Structures are given as structure tokens and as C-alpha cells.
Amino acid sequence: MEWKDVLKRYLVFVLGLYFLSAGIVLIVRSTLGTTPISSVNYVLSLNTPLTLGTCTFIINMVLIAGQFWLVRGNRSRQDIVEILLQIPFSFIFSAFIDVNMALASDLHPSGYGSAMALLLIGCIVQSVGVVLELKPRVAMMSAEAFVKYASHRYSKEFGQFKVYFDVTLVTLAVLLSLAFRQSIEGVREGSLIAACLTGYIVTFLNQKIMTRKTLYKLVPALKG
Template sequence: MEKLKRYVVFLIGLFVNSLGVALITKADLGTSPISSIPYVLSLNFPLTLGQFTVLFSLLLIVLQLVILRKNFRPEHILQIPVSFLFGYFIDLCMALLSFVQPQVYGMKVLYLLIGCVVLGVGVYMEMLADVVMLPGESFVRSVVFRWATEFGMTKVAFDVTMTVVAAVLSFVFADMLSGVREGTIVAALLVGFIARLINRRLEFMSQALFGGTPAPECSE
């Protein structure tokens, strides 16, 4: 019963996460670092943001297999169906928010901040469930495990790398910077802070929901 509740919380968190990504993207000030490469590609090719997110997630899973080798555990395979579901949720949320097209810069900033809060809540819920990691974080943890690096610095390096690669791809395909803007930096700074703040404020939730230990520290 506890496992079932954890997966329900995770699935809700995954949808909330997708809603946050969609809100940030709809703000038209860039998107979150982990979504920056799929977003830039979606602006230049026929596939949607969700579809490119699935492909990018599968690439990260393959890279984890290469990095971890014999330490790649069977439970890592769960990232595959989660990736497809995450991509579907993103496209669903983008469709549901089709009416969101802010023109004034102030409204764009507002949607960006709301998206960061929503995404932070989604990240917290996924960490609270503590059943499956999304490929982005799992990739970072694989690097930390393989080369004994510090998680926080590795996560920052990963986010920066994703953003830089997305910017380069934008110039290659569109001859201009598109899809990577100030909102990408804001999301990188705010989302993890919001998730950790919620985690500290709601430490009792793990005990209340699952009768176990507090949720692990949110590391996004």
C-alpha cells in the first residue's frame, strides 16, 4: 500500500513538473536548463517539445548505461516509461496552456515565476515519492557515482552544459539565439531553491503519507 501511494504521489508530481515546464516555456523567456535542448530542437524541427524530451531522456539513459556499466541496475529501466509519460504530459500541458501567450514583458516574467514555483512543487513531490528519478537527475547521480564528484557542483555543470549546447544549436539551426534567454537562468536558480524550501517546510509529509523517514533533500 505504501509503494502504491508513493507511485501515485510521483505521477502527480510528474504532471505538476510538466505543467511547470510548460508555464516556463509559455512565458517565452527561455525554458528550464534540462528542457533547453529539446525546446530549441522543437523550434527548428517538426517534433514537439514533449517528443524531443522523450528522445533526449532516452539518450541520457543510454549515457547512464555507458557510465555505470555493471552498476546499471534493473530499476534504472523504469526511467524509460517515465520518460514517455513525461513527454506526453509536457505536450498535454502545452496544449492546455495554448491560450497563454503573454505579450507584455511584465506578464512574461509573471508566468515565468509562476512556472518556477509549480516546477519546484513538482520536483519536491517526486523527491517525496522517492521511487523513480527522471533521467536528468539520474544522469547527474551516475556521474557523481562514477567519478566521485560533488553533487551540487556536478548539477550546476550539467545545467550550464545543457544551456550552452542549446544556445549553440540555436545558432546552428536558426542563425540566432532562440529558446535560451534570461528565463533559463532564472529557472536554474529558483527551481531548486523552491523545492528545497518546500522540503524543509513540509518535512512531516513523508511521515504523514508513508509513515517513514523525511523526504531526501531536493537536489534539483
Template sequence: MTARWAVKHFALLAAGLVMMAASVALAKIATLGTSPISSIPNVGSLLTPLTIGQVTIIFMVVIIGLEWVVLRRDFGWTNLVQLIPSVFFGTLIDLFVTAFHAIQPTAYWQQLGLTVISIGLLAFGVLLEVNSRTLVMAGEGIAAALAFRYHRPFGAMKVRCDLTMVIGAVLLALVFAHGLIGVREGTVISALLTGRVVSWLETHLPRFTAWVQD
């Protein structure tokens, strides 16, 4: 790893986190539900005085703790260092929520439009984050840990982790709010489309993807 490679790829990681944070903020404002990884923090922000960014940081810390439970002796600094992008990500989410405060969708089509834009931003951010090959976010880290421990494909374990997070968010809402809050059709649309949009971008932007990976 050269200094030039490190600067480029960490810059790409930062850019990816910025896009992903903006995506979460837009989805929060649209109120149709966030992506699966942000569904529990979104519900938590509606049930407590904490912001979605603050709950995101706490949630990421919990996930990293779960990685330790799963990996035990195999838990290392690469897992612990996930705290850095987690804090950065959570802080950015709150900054974008504040920056976008003037956006107040009143019609359903406006909410849906914001949700679609948020999915596009999320997909592009994921493309940069994953292909930067630097630090792994906790959401991917727990899936990787479970895949390693139970010898399962990462992709299949990632889908199970996302589904578990959505179910957890639904249960939190039903138990503490006695209703379905924070998880709506936008969560389902995000779960169904984000991975497909990432694949579409990689297929139709091969030169850019190769540049990101180089």
C-alpha cells in the same frame, strides 16, 4: 515496501511529474526560456517539426544511453526503467501545451509572471518527485551516474549537468538557427531559483515533507 506505501509514493511521483510538465508548458508559452533540463528539448522543438514533448522523450532516451556509457557494468534495470516516467513526462508536456493554448501573454510582465509560476510549479513537482523515493528521472539519473563513476557529490554533478545542458542548447541554437532561440533569461532565473525554492518549501513545510517521505 508495502502495497500501501507503493501506491502512495507512486501517486506522489505521478503528481510531481504532472506539476513539472505543467511547468514546462507554461515556460514554453511564456517564451522566456525553460528550465535547464528542458532547454535542449525546447530549442529542438523550435528547430524541427517535433513538439517539445516528443523531443523531451528523445532527449531522455539519449540521456539514459549516456548513463549506460558511463556506468557500463553497473547499468541496471533501475536506469532502464527511467524510460517509463520519461515517456509519461513528455506526453504530459504536450497535453498541457494544448490545454494552455488560450494563454497568450502579450506584455513582458505577463511572460515574466508565467515564468515565475512555472518555477514554483517545477519546484513543488521536484519536491514530490525526489521525496517519493520511487523512480528517478533521467536528468537526475545522469548526474547520479557521473557522481558514482567519478566519486563526486551528487549536488555538484547536478549543477554541472544542468550547465552543460544549457550550453548545449545555446550551441544548438547558434549553429542551426544562427541566433539565440529557446534560451533566455527565464532559463537563468529557473536555474538560480528552483533549487532554492525547493529548499524553502522543505524548510517551511516540514510536516508535509515528512508525510511525503514516510
């Protein structure tokens, strides 16, 4: 594969990160909670001087360190490269989150209906990001990679371990919120809706809208 094709694949991946970050920010701005993967980051950002992007980067670094621990004693050169590659992409993703938080700073839903609409738009935008992130097959973000290595380590199915992982994050976010403010913030009905809807939207986009054939026409490099 030529370097231009590789570059195009990475550009599509980075575009996916932008949409993913934008979707997360829209869900946060809906005031109905946030996604399970961002729940701990969001609670920390609410209770510390750190931005949501900065908290996201810190948690990603923890997950990257966790991956090195999971592959201990059986790590290959490919594993090391794959894990280290997450660092610059985590930085880019975290920066995108802070940029989009600033751009959406004046976005305040006027009622529950508009908040729910904003939540659903955020789920769609986030799902577009997930599809664009997965299609190039060049890298993984730290949360998904952590689940992959953990499922391999403990001989569990990826989807099953992903549920355990998400539930653990939400539980930790609730405990942190209670510890900081003696109330639950950042985890609401929107968190459950986003968790349930995103997978279905990703599947629909992947199979009906953003198919490989469609993306190949737009970015031929993805065909390789």
C-alpha cells in the same frame, strides 16, 4: 511495505511529474526562455516537426543510454532496474508535457511584466513537482540519474557535476539554435532566473510547506 503503499508512493511520484511538466510549460509559455534541463529539447522542438514532449523523450532515452555506459563494468542489478524504470516514467512525463502544451496553447503574456509573472508561477509549480518527485523515493528522472551516475563515475560531488551538466545543456542549446537559425532562441534571461530560483523554492517548500510531516498526514504510505 504493502503493495497499496507502494502504489500510493508511485502515484505521488507521477503527480510530481505532472506538476514538473506543467511548470516547464508555463516557463516556456512565458517566452523568456526555458529551464536548463529542457533547453536542448525546446530548441529541437522549435526547429523540427517534433513536439516538445517527443524531443524530451528522445533526449531522456539518450541520457538513459548514457547511464548504462557510465555503469559499465560495475553495474549491479539494482542499477539496471533503476535505469530501466526511467523509461516508462520518461514516457509519462513527455506525454504530460505535450498535454500541458496543448492546454496552455492560448496562453500569451501581453507584456514583459505578465511574462515575468508567468515565469515565476512556472518556477513555483515546477518546484512543487520536484518536491513531490523526490519525497516518495521510488525513482529518479533520467537527467538527475545521469548526474548521479556520472558524479559516482568521476568522483565528483553531485551538486558540482549538476552545474557542469546544466551549463553543458544550455551551451549545446545555444549552439543548436545558432546552427538552425543563426540566432539564439529558447535561452533567455528566464533560463537563468529559473535555474537560480528553483533550488531556493524547492528548499523552502521542502522545509516549510511540504514537509514530511505534512505529506505523511496526506499520504501515510510515504512514512515507510
